[in-house]
Amino acid sequence: MANKNDTTFFENKLLDFVTAKDPMLEMLQWVMDKFMEIEVAHKTGAEKGIHAKSRTGYRCGYRIRRFDTRLGTVYLSVPKIRQGGYIPFFVTEKKRSEQALIQVVQECWLNGVSTRKIENIAKRLEIESLSASEVSEINNGLDEMIDNFRSRKLDTEYPVIWGDVLYEKIRDNHRIVSKAVMVIKAVNLVEGQQEILVVEPMENESEETYSALFRKLQKRGLEKVCLYVSDAHIGLQAAIRKTLPETTWRGI
Numbered sequence: 001m002a003n004k005n006d007t008t009f010f011e012n013k014l015l016d017f018v019t020a021k022d023p024m025l026e027m028l029q030w031v032m033d034k035f036m037e038i039e040v041a042h043k044t045g046a047e048k049g050i051h052a053k054s055r056t057g058y059r060c061g062y063r064i065r066r067f068d069t070r071l072g073t074v075y076l077s078v079p080k081i082r083q084g085g086y087i088p089f090f091v092t093e094k095k096r097s098e099q100a101l102i103q104v105v106q107e108c109w110l111n112g113v114s115t116r117k118i119e120n121i122a123k124r125l126e127i128e129s130l131s132a133s134e135v136s137e138i139n140n141g142l143d144e145m146i147d148n149f150r151s152r153k154l155d156t157e158y159p160v161i162w163g164d165v166l167y168e169k170i171r172d173n174h175r176i177v178s179k180a181v182m183v184i185k186a187v188n189l190v191e192g193q194q195e196i197l198v199v200e201p202m203e204n205e206s207e208e209t210y211s212a213l214f215r216k217l218q219k220r221g222l223e224k225v226c227l228y229v230s231d232a233h234i235g236l237q238a239a240i241r242k243t244l245p246e247t248t249w250r251g252i
Contacts, residue, residue, distance in 0.1 A: 022072060029074045032067075036088050040079045043086060048079075058082050067091065154197060154221040158186040161197070163230040170201055180205055182213060186225075197222075210239030218243070 013030070020026040041047045044057035062077040079086060108118050162185045170179045184197045197217065202209045210233075225247045228240055232251040240249050 025069075025072045025074065028069065028071055029076075032074070032076060032088070032090065035090070036076070036079060039089065040081065040086060043084070044081060057084065065091075150198070150200075151220065154217060155188055155190070156221055157189050157224040157226075158197075158222070159189055159226045161186045161225050161228050163228065163236070165202075165205060165231075165233075168201075179203070182210075184217075205233060205235055207235040207238040207242070210236050211243050214239055214243040 017023045017026050017030075037048065040059065044055060044059065046052040046055040048059065058081070060080045060082045063080055065076045065078050067074050067076050076088070078088060105118055164183055166181045166183060167178055168181050169176050170181070172179070180202045182198065182200045182202055184200075185194055186197050187194055198213070200213055200216075202213070225244055228244065228247050228249050229252055230236055230249070237249055240247055
């Protein structure tokens with residue numbers, strides 16, 4: 001059973017919470033503050049202000065961190081540690097759940113679900129903070145990742161390249177249409193590891209579109225390919241002879 005001092009302490013805290021503007025949010029912040037103090041005490045080997053032989057680290061003030069919760073926004077005073085740093089466990093776990101949510105939103109977007117529909121789905125799941133504009137912002141991050149992948153620097157030489165065309169449904173000017181998507185995979189010369197060089201949508205399969213694609217690869221650094229393996233598309237073979245004349249082609 002709790003002693004008299006504990007009871008008095010919690011009675012006083014109860015009065016503080018009852019008179020607060022948002023009692024639930026105040027209680028949540030108080031609990032998080034206590035958990036941070038306990039975590040840091042375990043991490044440093046001693047409680048704040050206590051001299052002990054068990055101490056393995058030292059505090060160096062606080063940093064203010066905004067933390068959004070389902071109950072509202074709080075501003076945490078996160079203890080700083082001189083060596084090793086400190087992030088509260090509940091912040092780390094929230095980051096993981098946020099990343100999972102971002103991946104779900106991006107998957108929905110890639111499958112043609114509109115930002116408004118994603119917002120409605122989020123509300124049904126009681127995720128009130130995910131608006132259509134935030135969905136758009138998340139997918140802007142996805143666009144940046146794709147742009148970085150499509151423009152990254154390539155090796156100058158690859159011993160073997162495989163190319164194949166898939167027909168996929170793609171979002172184009174707010175419509176979902178079927179388009180040819182060229183996927184080129186290569187083995188790099190240094191490590192012998194396979195890597196995807198490009199995933200490129202094309203209007204059609206022709207010598208012109210293939211030539212344009214190969215010129216893009218050359219602008220990214222590609223100079224030499226020993227063997228190109230693909231189907232026997234006539235336009236593709238003509239493009240290889242035109243843009244990669246030293247490359248041997250082999251059909252599959």
